[in-house]
Amino acid sequence: MTKSLALLPLLVLPAAGITVQEARADLDGDGLPDLLGQTVTIVAVAVCEPTLFSTGSGASFYVQDATAGINVYSYKLPGFSVGPGDTLQVTGEIKQYNGLAEISPADQSDYVFVGAGAPPEPFPLVRHQGVGESVEGLLIRAGDPGRTEWVTVANDPVQSGGGWNFNVWNGDTPIAVRVSGSTGISVSGIRAGARLFVTGVGGQYDSEPPYDSGYQLLPRYQSDLQAYSPSIPLTFHLDVMGTPFAPSRGEALRLEYGGPDDLRFTIKVFDRSGREVARLVESRVGGDVMEWKGTDDRNEALPMGPYIIQLEGTGPAGERMVTTETVVVAAGLE
Ligand SMILES: [Ca+2]
Ligand SMILES: [Ca+2]
Structure with a gap:
């Protein structure tokens, strides 16, 4: 059974080939x-140039058809130029x-140019969706510019192995972003709290069986790291990430909030009986990203259970907007 990804271009496969x-x-x-x-x-469509993810002189790039995507890795490059949207027939040994x-592919002749076309559209991850095996090798996008649902950068980029790593929150799900040095992408504008729409290939780097973790999002080009544009009107919003969380294990809730420039924000925490137990923000101008470690205003740990986070925005004429999210303080299981 093959599961078709409706947003990807459908290809007619020659009889000799199999799907990705x-x-x-x-x-x-x-x-x-x-x-x-x-x-x-x-037979599949390239999403980038053959050397874009290479660390040596060979090829490391990604191709996809209507069913899935896969990494092409070889010391042999195609004998013709390849860019996003080009359809290739590729013959090669399956490795991991x-x-x-x-x-x-073992040889240059294992690549056959089939035709040129439009660059593939990224497959959109839905909010809270992470990167996993089903999207490994596929061009995907985290954050939806059409709905102004961005992902939030969780930490400043860390240099590692000829590239940079940072994490983003897609709703309450973390995604590891790996910027390969071979792409030439600059991460100078990436800071914790920044809002992005991130396009890239689903990758994996997991050195141990059963190879079910270490998934990454691999941007190809500078334009794959698209900053949320402040010219898009900012709607009043509260996002909580990482619930339930266990403060006794050092876990914290992440909050991201904001709205129109002239609002002042207050964030209160209520317990299930409606009693205010903490005030995290008081009459602050401008949105922010922050953590809450499940403590009250005296910095004492609150009991396990559900809590309501309330964001209140007050406008210049005293108008008031309110939104809430329910979060859960969990036990720290051994
Ligand atoms: Ca895999
Ligand atoms: Ca197997």
């Missing part, structure tokens, strides 16, 4: 492609590297 999903299928669930070691032929499924 068939090429990378893991029906026995061991985290490795079942066709490991076998040579297959796929730290959980990343690969097709590995």
Whole structure:
């Protein structure tokens, strides 16, 4: 059974080929492609240039069809130029590297140019959706500019292994973003709290069986890190991320809030009986990202259970807007 991703262009496959999903299928669930070691032929659309994710002189890039995406990894480059939207027939051995499924052409002739087309549209992750096996190798996007649902940068980028790593919150789900140095992307504008729409390929780097973690979002180009534009009218909003959370294990709730420039914000925490137990923000101008460690105003830990976070915005003429989110303080299980 193949699950079709309706937003991706549908391709007519030649009889000799198999779909990308068939090429990378893991029906026995061991985290490795079942066709490991076998040579297959796929026809798929490139989402970037062949050397974009390369660390040496070979090829490391991504292709996808209507069913799935996969990494192309080889010391042999195609003998023709390839860019986003170009359809290729690729023959190669199915391999894996730290959980990343690969097709590995042995020779230049294993690449055949099929045709040019429009660059693929990224598959949109829904709010709270993370990066996992089903989108590994696919061009995806976190955050929806059409609905002004951005992702929030959780930490400043950290340099690591010839690139940069940072995390974003997609609603209450963290996504690891890996900026490969080979892309030439600058992260100088990326700071904790920044709001982004992030396009990139679903990647994986997990050195241990069963290869079910270490998923990453891999931007291709500078334009894949799109800052939320302040020219888009900012609606009054409160986002909470990371609930339930266990303060006894050092976990904290993350809050992101904002609204029109002339509002003053107050954030109160109520328990289930409606009693105010903490005031996190008092009459502040401008939105922010902050953490709450489940303590009251005397910095004492609150009991486990549900709490209501209330954001109140007060306008210059005294007009008042209110929104709430329910969060849960959980036990720290061993
Ligand atoms: Ca398998
Ligand atoms: Ca994988």
